[in-house]
Amino acid sequence: MARRIAAGAAYGGGGIGLVGAAAVGIFLAEVQLAKRSVGGGRAPVPPLADGLYGMPLAGYPMDAPLRLAMLGDSTAAGQGVRRAGQTPGALLASGLAAVAERPVALRNVAQPGAQSDDLERQVTVVLADRERLPDVCVIMIGANDVTHRMPPTQSVRHLASAVRRLRTAGAEVVVGTCPDLGTIEPVYQPLRWLARRVSRQLAAAQTIGTVEQGGRTVSLGDLLGPEFLANPRELFGPDNYHPSAEGYATAAMAVLPTLCAALGLWPESDRLDASRDEDMLPVAKAAAEAASAAGTEVTAARAPWALLKHRRRRRLPATTEPARSPSEPRRAL
Numbered sequence: 001m002a003r004r005i006a007a008g009a010a011y012g013g014g015g016i017g018l019v020g021a022a023a024v025g026i027f028l029a030e031v032q033l034a035k036r037s038v039g040g041g042r043a044p045v046p047p048l049a050d051g052l053y054g055m056p057l058a059g060y061p062m063d064a065p066l067r068l069a070m071l072g073d074s075t076a077a078g079q080g081v082r083r084a085g086q087t088p089g090a091l092l093a094s095g096l097a098a099v100a101e102r103p104v105a106l107r108n109v110a111q112p113g114a115q116s117d118d119l120e121r122q123v124t125v126v127l128a129d130r131e132r133l134p135d136v137c138v139i140m141i142g143a144n145d146v147t148h149r150m151p152p153t154q155s156v157r158h159l160a161s162a163v164r165r166l167r168t169a170g171a172e173v174v175v176g177t178c179p180d181l182g183t184i185e186p187v188y189q190p191l192r193w194l195a196r197r198v199s200r201q202l203a204a205a206q207t208i209g210t211v212e213q214g215g216r217t218v219s220l221g222d223l224l225g226p227e228f229l230a231n232p233r234e235l236f237g238p239d240n241y242h243p244s245a246e247g248y249a250t251a252a253m254a255v256l257p258t259l260c261a262a263l264g265l266w267p268e269s270d271r272l273d274a275s276r277d278e279d280m281l282p283v284a285k286a287a288a289e290a291a292s293a294a295g296t297e298v299t300a301a302r303a304p305w306a307l308l309k310h311r312r313r314r315r316l317p318a319t320t321e322p323a324r325s326p327s328e329p330r331r332a333l
Contacts, residue, residue: 003208003284005152005156005201005205005208045079046074046077046078046079046081046110047078047081047082047083047084047086048084048108049078049084049085049087049089049090049106049108049322050106050107050108050322051084051105051106051321051322052065052103052104052105052106052322053090053093053096053097053103053104053105053106053322054094054096054097054098054100054101054102054103054104055103065102065103065104065105066096066097066100066102066103066104066105066136066263067105067132067133067135067136068089068092068093068106068107068134068135068136068137068138068259069106069107069108069109069126069134069137069138070089070092070106070107070108070109070110070137070138070140071109071110071119071122071123071137071138071139071140071141072110072114072122072138072139072140072141072176073110073111073112073113073114073115073142073143073144074110074111074112074113074114075088075110075140075143075176075179075251076088076089076110076139076140076141076176077108077110077111077112078090078108078248079112080244080248081244081248083245083321084322085321085322086245086248086249087248088138088140088248088251088252088255089106089108089110089138090106090322091248091249091252091256092106092138092252092255092256092259093105093106093322095252095256095259095260096136096259096260096263096265099256099260099265099266100260100263105132106322107126107132107134109122109125110122110140113144114141114144115144115145115148115150115155116141116142116150116155116156116158116162117150117154117158119139119141119158119161119162120158120161120162122162123162123165123166126166127165127166127169133169133170133171134166134169134171135171135172135263136172136173136174136259136262136263137166137171137172137173138173138174138175138176138255138259139159139162139173139174139175139176140175140176140220141159141175141178141206142177142178142179142199142202142203142206143178143179143181145202146178146181146195146198146199146202147181152201152202152205155205155206156202156205156206156208156209157209159175159210160209160210160212160213163175163209163213163214163215164213166215167214167215172215172216172262172263173210173214173215173216173262174215174216174217174218174255174259174262175206175210175216175217175218176217176218176220176251176255177202177203177204177206177207177217177218177219177221177290177291178199178203178220179199179203179220179221180195180196180199180200180220180221180294181195181196181198181199199221200221200291200292201291203219203220203221203290203291204284204287204288204290204291205287207219207283207286207287207290207291207298208284208287211283211286211287211298211299211300212283212300214300216258216262216297216298216299216300217287217290217297217298217299218254218255218258218296218297219290219291219293219294219295219296219297219298220254220294221290221291221292221293221294221295253313254294254295254313256313257297257311257312257313258297258309258311261297266311272309273310276310277310278307278308278309278310279308280306280308281305281306281308282304282306283298283300283303283305283306286298286306286307286308287306289308290308293310295310295313296308296309296310297309297310297311
């Protein structure tokens with residue numbers, strides 16, 4: 001199904017659905033029930049985390065940091081936490097600065113509630129300043145596409161276009177694929193099963209579309225599933241939908257190794273480690289396996305092959321609020 005979605009996105013198909021028509025009525029009825037529980041609390045407006053992370057070191061003046069851009073929806077923006085240092089962008093910028101031993105300038109243009117069709121606008125904003133083009137971009141998108149029933153081929157088409165534009169501009173791109181909406185606590189059966197199936201199919205299709213444009217993906221999937229089940233009140237934010245600070249930290253730990261590898265900073269190479277069940281597979285098969293194993297990286301190899309990687313995670317460094325300077329002004333989302 002993911003291969004058909006990706007092919008439809010590439011060649012103009014638009015009628016490929018994620019669930020059968022018979023399931024739609026059940027799905028919509030359950031959505032209405034879930035809405036009464038999800039969002040019962042109020043998620044704070046995402047804090048602005050733009051700025052400079054990491055102390056400048058010898059040989060790297062303040063005006064020459066690595067540039068990281070965050071794009072996507074409320075997850076990329078960090079909705080659900082109140083401090084800038086708790087957002088995924090700040091966590092990734094701090095971790096990248098520690099590994100690179102170099103300051104990192106973060107710019108976050110993600111928009112809460114955004115669907116994949118908003119990526120065109122976000123990419124345009126990121127690329128507007130030719131003097132400060134990003135070195136690497138992280139995109140987290142897909143959940144709202146599912147909940148708003150965007151055709152999956154359309155969703156993947158918008159994402160692939162965004163990755164292509166960023167790669168053409170010289171930026172590395174890492175995509176955190178659609179999370180498993182079946183882990184949301186107030187969602188009950190059969191919606192939970194449908195949400196998991198839809199999420200995984202879209203995540204796999206996103207992987208195919210991203211890798212074909214030269215990007216890398218990290219499967220978020222049910223990455224937080226065990227933690228949510230064990231500590232739902234701790235890992236969910238106050239609205240019972242967005243992650244809390246601990247939840248975002250868990251996701252950032254999964255994305256950081258791939259972010260660093262994309263820039264050639266990670267001590268592990270792209271060589272395969274059989275002891276970690278890594279393999280070179282056809283892109284569609286690698287995407288399907290990644291969608292069912294959260295935290296898995298997929299990166300392009302020789303077409304039509306891709307590398308399936310399980311990189312070792314490292315604990316994130318302590319994150320502080322961003323330091324801003326005249327060369328990196330505070331920007332509104």
